Amino acid sequence: MCGIFGIVSGENINTSHLHDLALHARQRGLDSSGLFYANGASYQVTRADYDIKRLLNKQGALATTYVMGHSRLITNGLSDNQPVVRDGLVLIYNGIVVNDDQVWQQLSVDR
Numbered sequence: 001m002c003g004i005f006g007i008v009s010g011e012n013i014n015t016s017h018l019h020d021l022a023l024h025a026r027q028r029g030l031d032s033s034g035l036f037y038a039n040g041a042s043y044q045v046t047r048a049d050y051d052i053k054r055l056l057n058k059q060g061a062l063a064t065t066y067v068m069g070h071s072r073l074i075t076n077g078l079s080d081n082q083p084v085v086r087d088g089l090v091l092i093y094n095g096i097v098v099n100d101d102q103v104w105q106q107l108s109v110d111r
Contacts, residue, residue, distance in 0.1 A: 002082075002094045003028030003052075006068035015061050018069075022052045025071040035059065036083045036090050037067040045090060047081045068092055 003025025007013045033052035036045050048055045052071040070082040070092045084091045097103065104111050 003071040004069070004092055004094055005071075007066070009065045012063050012065060013067055018062070018067060019056060022056055022069055022071065025069060026052050029072045032072040032081045034070045034072075034082045034092070035062075035067060036069075036092065037062055037064045039064065043090065045083050045085050047083070049081065 005021040005025045007018060007021065029051075031051070032047070032049050033055045034045065034047040035055065036043060038044075046055065046059060048058075052069060068083070072081065082092050084093075
């Protein structure tokens with residue numbers, strides 16, 4: 001399964017602490033990764049088809065007080081990278097929905 005991590009702070013996050021958390025989450029999956037963080041009055045989402053260590057190194061230092069991250073092990077589908085963003089909502093989760101075909105048939109939105 002995947003690794004989920006995050007920091008909420010009253011001041012800009014400590015990059016070293018973020019990297020430590022990400023490396024622990026990395027043990028749960030190396031296939032893909034993602035970040036969600038505050039960026040002033042808005043937010044930023046970054047997803048990659050490679051592990052969280054590489055994503056953080058590419059991202060560089062984050063000047064933010066809030067960050068959530070995801071390190072994924074592919075278990076069900078190749079294009080389901082996180083965080084998921086839809087209709088103004090951001091979601092990071094862990095697990096597999098095994099009846100997804102049935103659920104989507106009951107919804108009135110596009111898959």
